[in-house]
Amino acid sequence: MVRVVLATHNQHKAAEFQQILGDAVPGLEIVAYDGPEPVEDGVSFEANALIKARTAAQHTGLPALADDSGICVDAMGGAPGIFSARWSGVHGDAQANLRLLLDQLADLPDGSRGAHFTATLALVTPSGEETTVEGTWPGRIAREARGAHGHGYDPIFIPEGYEQTAAELGPEVKNAQSHRARAFAAAVPALAALAGTRDRP
Known part of the structure; x- marks a missing residue:
């Protein structure tokens, strides 16, 4: 069993990753990270994901998986983007971030509320091998908050x-x-190759 540390202290995100992982990669175990949090001063999702994964790999000596993600609103030129978690000025205040974004978009008609979530994953090994991939989820911004599941x-x-x-x-x-x-x-x-169940492409 190959252990991979998930470089986050966000328990919502950790649980989400565990559920997504399921049985997709046999021989791989995702473990929690309790090390230092680096300063995320990159100017892109990829840069910040790599900063977190490199720090966790160096601290634990294990391969590290990290993500950086956010919501990107078309009418705002892709903002909040990498600033999603601190859009209201306070890092991690999800309700304040959400309310501010709704207020900023209040006058936009339904046809102009396009947006997408973006996530960049970085996998970094202790030897310095690095892989990054991206996923996007298109959609639009509602006029009010609805639903009790999820976060952010x-x-x-x-x-x-x-x-x-x-x-x-x-x-x-x-x-x-x-x-x-x-x-x-x-x-x-890349994860399957790390676990020894598939050759790297």
Whole structure:
């Protein structure tokens, strides 16, 4: 069994990854990370994911998997983007971030509320080998928060093809279709190679 540390202290994200992983990669065990949190001063999702994965790999001596993700609104030029978690000025205040974004988009008509979630996954080994992949989940911004499932911006994000928000759809749909699920699917070949169940492409 190959152990891979998930470089996050966010328990919502850790649980989501565990559910997404399922039996996709036999021989791989995701373990929790309790090391230092680096300063995420990259200017892209990829840069920040690599910063976190490199720190965790160096601290634990294990291969490390990290993601950086956020919501990108078309009418705002892709913002909040990498600043999603601290959009209101306070890192991690999900409700304040959500309320601010709704206020900023209040006057936009339904046809101009396009948005997507983006997640970039970085896999870094202690020897310095690095792989990054990206997943996106298109949709639009609702006019009010709805739903009790999920976290972050899920209550105001309506995925393409649905009328419910991501927080109304529940974990089964989200973990099958979300930006993280799509990024993870793209990372499976590299993770399988790490676990010794598949040759690297």
